[in-house]
Amino acid sequence: MALLQIAEPGLSAAPHQHRLAVGIDLGTTNSLVATVRSGAAGVLPDECGRSLLPSVVRYLDDGDVAVGFAAQAEQSRDPHNTIVSVKRFMGRGLADISEAAAQPYRFVDAPGMVQLITRAGPKSPVEISADILRALKQRAEASLGGELVGAVITVPAYFDDAQRQATKDAARLAGLNVLRLLNEPTAAAIAYGLDNSSEGVYVVYDLGGGTFDVSILKLTQGVFEVLSTSGDSALGGDDFDHRVYCWALAQAGLSGLNAHDSRLLLTCAREAKEALTEHASTHLTALLSDGQAIDLTLDQDTFRDITKTLVDKTLLPVRKALRDARIGVDDVKGVVMVGGATRMPHIQKAVGDLFGQTPLTNLDPDKVVALGAAMQANVLAGNKQDDDWLLLDVIPLSLGLETMGGLTEKIIPRNSTLPIARAQEFTTFKDGQTAMSIHVLQGERELVSDCRSLAQFVLRGIPPMVAGAARIRITFQVDADGLLAVSARELTSGVEAHIEVKPSYGLSDEEITRMLTDSLAHVQDDIEARKLREAIVDAESLADATRAAIAADGDLLSADELAAIEAGLGAVADAIAGNRTVAINEAAHQLNRLTETFAARRMDRNVQRALKGHNIAEL
Amino acid sequence: MNFDFKQDHFSLFGLPRRFALDAGQLDSAWRTVAAQVHPDRYASAGDAEKRAALMMATHANEAYRTLKSPLARARYLLQLAGVDTQEDTNTSMPADFLMAQMEWREAIGEAKDEHDVAALEKLARDLQRDAAALQQHLGVALDDAGDLDGAAVLVRKLRFLEKLEQEIGDAIESLLF
Structure with missing residues (x-):
């Protein structure tokens, strides 16, 4: 429903109804x-x-x-x-x-x-x-x-x-x-x-099963402002299990386990790790598929030794985050421990030693x-x-573009407050060049090959001009969820080549629709029937909203655009008559897509109408 | 949702249009604005409103970022006054300034080669002291003397120092992490 739900926030919900x-x-x-x-x-x-x-x-x-x-x-x-x-x-x-x-x-x-x-x-x-x-x-x-x-x-x-x-x-x-x-x-x-209704700077140390995160936050009058964040998205409690697993293999003189034994031993390793939170030592016993029995004793000191490098590995991002936030350990009011893996006593001790205070573990x-x-x-x-309160979060990793020679140029630096947008202008390199390749990257390293490739696309339809005359503006927009949208347009000629890209790892709407359709294949008829009713209601209200919008702001549309939207409305009506949920949703989706530009123009007009020079503080 | 995208950043935050700035006042004005326009405030609103909120919050963050950095703030004040700071085109600098730049670079390179983080951190502190002096001159040029051309030169100088600071930061990071 891209279109036209222009209402005051909060009015749409019934006042006393608790929304789940x-x-x-x-x-x-x-x-x-x-x-x-x-x-x-x-x-x-x-x-x-x-x-x-x-x-x-x-x-x-x-x-x-x-x-x-x-x-x-x-x-x-x-x-x-x-x-x-x-x-x-x-x-x-x-x-x-x-x-x-x-x-x-x-x-x-x-x-x-x-x-x-x-x-x-x-x-x-x-x-x-x-x-x-x-x-x-x-x-x-x-x-x-x-x-x-x-x-x-x-x-x-x-x-x-x-x-x-x-x-x-x-x-x-x-x-x-x-x-x-x-x-x-x-x-x-x-x-x-x-x-705790506290104010000040807090460090959150979050060691989960497979990821490590550290964030530095400033709490002021109901605002949670993230100053910096760092971490390692491939480091967690699983790695501690894996160290115990490798230790057990070495102790028992084993190698090349089959999938079943390997999973069994990993499970034993995890149980041993958890037992060491409460006990000074624990037994690790397993019966492998070839009949061989494993019976080992693991004590806390050995466990600490074999996982020391992992603990140290978590402290680097902590220091990096402090540096980025321009905060010293003395400025930190509290350290919050999150994630089951922070139950390990030697982790609590390492963090406590770094900050000179006992970490908070009361939740x-x-x-x-x-x-x-x-x-x-x-x-x-x-x-x-x-x-209520407000969260001001940051982007964890810098965003950039590939430039000549396989180097990255940063466009949005890490730890910028979200949402954020940044535009960069580019020009053509050869006479008559009509296309340009754009490669979007995320990461801190200088070489393209060391960063994560997010999207690669070719901007076509640049009017042929002498080298350096075209002006292509590429805009990066990162929303409050930390999700990126990139758009590009050519400025000089008045010809707008405008595109929206999704990161190459994301799924397209079509793929999502297909997966949704696939997953719906097995469900009961009554659910089907409800889906159909919902689809009809949604499609009809979208069609109504579209007609109302045309009546109000139809002058924003060219004859071609109006014809396309009318055709979309016709398709929705046909699909509803056909009583098929998927077809109705597709037609509604198509109509939604057709009206996106219209919705954006209407929004711009509404914003323009509202522009009467008010200072934001007066609102 | 009334939001004037055309007003300048100082008016947005209700601050006087000048270089000298109360950082605490800016912080708290930004938080007030952000609290009103953040997309989370429109989480259950329609898509058009969400888009408008995204635009407004993005604009407010950009304004905050510009005013918070002394270099960006000075550049912005000059831009409002119609003065081009010519940071990419005008590379002529006084000889003594260029000489000092070369010395900085040499010192950074040496400390980096010797893996001397303490020396790099000392360089960063020295650099911040120099930058603070330049910022003080900028304040005089912009707020008191109205010397816009002089301010543009100071902006170009400060840009050099900012790049050096970035270089030192990168060097420290590459040694520490």
């Missing part, structure tokens, strides 16, 4: 869903009272999908079809995945993102994550007794554009309306900050992100009118 919104922590190891009820945030448990949902998805023989504990229980028996830690593959190509050979999965490289071969066919990490999100959505709707208005989904602050886009796509695929992608450390800060490190996300979802859904 949730916060979802889509974790590498575990995921959670939380909501705010009667003013208090709480995690929603499953029917057995368990808060955590293991982020494990298993594709079964009969076409069913098991998510959570049921899938986890089978992971060593069915390793190829049971996917754990899928978050590590989000927005990643095969070349990005370190130790791909050590994983029990069959990877294939696909355009944009790696896929995993399962008995249900090739699955992209987006689809697998959507299965996890769908389970959480069902849990929330069953528990809250209604449909969700929207969800806030958390992502590691250090996620790049491709990883964020993949997360948002997964949520859309699961049928969730994403109110906001929220950085995990920021979510944790909300949960802590509001409990459950597994739940704090979901709780903060739920609080933010409650605000964004419009349930909270007074004393």
Whole structure:
């Protein structure tokens, strides 16, 4: 519904109606869903009272999908079809995945993102994550007794554009309306900050299952301003398991385990790590498929030694974030620990030593992100009118363009406050040049090959001119979710070559629609019928809004554009008459697309009408 | 949603149009504006409003970023006064300034080769002191003397120092991380 919902904010919802919104922590190891009820945030448990949902998805023989504990229980028996830690593959190509050979999965490289071969066919990490999100959505709707208005989904602050886009796509695929992608450390800060109503500079140290993030935040009068963020999107508790696993292999003199044994031993390694949080030493026992028994003893000192480099590796981004924020350790008022992996005593000690103070651990490190996300979802859904707060987040990695010689030129520096836009002008290099290749990158390194490639596109239709005469302006816009849109136009000739690109790792709307259609193939008829009714209602209201807009501002359209929109309206009417949900949605989608430019022009006109020289402070 | 994209950045934040600036006042004015126009305030609004909020919040952040940096603020004041700072075209600089630049560069290169982070950090502090002196001159030129051409020269000088500072930062980072 791109068109014309120009109403005062807050008026659309009935005033006393509580809108159901949730916060979802889509974790590498575990995921959670939380909501705010009667003013208090709480995690929603499953029917057995368990808060955590293991982020494990298993594709079964009969076409069913098991998510959570049921899938986890089978992971060593069915390793190829049971996917754990899928978050590590989000927005990643095969070349990005370190130790791909050590994983029990069959990877294939696909355009944009790696896929995993399962008995249900090739699955992209987006689809697998959507299965996890769908389970959480069902849990929330069953528990809250209604449909969700929207969800806030958390992502590691250090996620790049491709990883964020993949997360948002997964949520859309699961049928969730994403109110906001929220950085995990920021979510944790909300949960802590509001409990303690403190002002000052806080450091959030977030070591999850597969990602490490550190954020430095300043809290002032209800504003959470992120000063800097840093981290490592491929470092987490899993790596500690892996060190224990490698240690066990070496101790037992083993090599080249099969997928089943490898998964079994990794599970034992994780249990040993968790046991060492409470105990000075633990046993690691396993029976391998060839009958060989493993029985090892691991004590805390050995564990600390074999994982010391990992702990040190987390302290570098902490120092880097302090440097970027221009903050010394003495300026830090509190250090918040987030993520199950921060339960490890030697991590708490290392962080405590660095900052000269005991880190805050009074909220459950597994739940704090979901709780903060739920609080933010409650605000964004419009349930909270007074004393709400504002989050000012930053972009974690610089954005740039490839220039001559394989070098990157930074356009938006890291840690810039979002949203942000930056335009850069380019010119042609040869006489008569009509096309130009643009390569968008994210990262801090100077060489293109060291940065992540986000999008590559060719700008065509530049009017032929002498070299250097054309002026092409490329605009980067990063929204509050940290998602990038790039547009380009030629300025001199009045000919506008205007394009919008999506990062190459993102899914196109068509792909999302296809996946949605695929996933709908199995559902019951009554759900189909409801979808059809909803599609008709939505399509009709879009058509009505379009006609009203033409009546009001039809002068903004050329005859051709008007004809195209009229044709789109006709197609919607035909599709409704045909009673087919997919066709109706497609026609509505097409009409939406046709009216995008019109909507933008109407918005501009509305903004222009409002431009009467008011100072913003007077509003 | 009334938002004047044409008013200058100082008016947006209700600040006097001058180089001298109360940083705390700017910070708090920016937070006030951001709180009103941030897209999160329109999370349950229509797409057109969301787009408008995105544009307004982007504009407010850009204005804040411009006013917060002394170099960008001076450049912006000159631009408002119709003076081109010629940072890319005019490279003529007094000989003593150029000589000092070469010395800076040599010192940075040496400290980097010797992996001497402490020396780099000292260079950064020295540089900040020089930059502060230039900023003081800029304040006089822009706010008191109305010497716009002189201010443009100072902007070009300050740009050099900012690049040096960036170079030192990159060197420290490459040694530390």
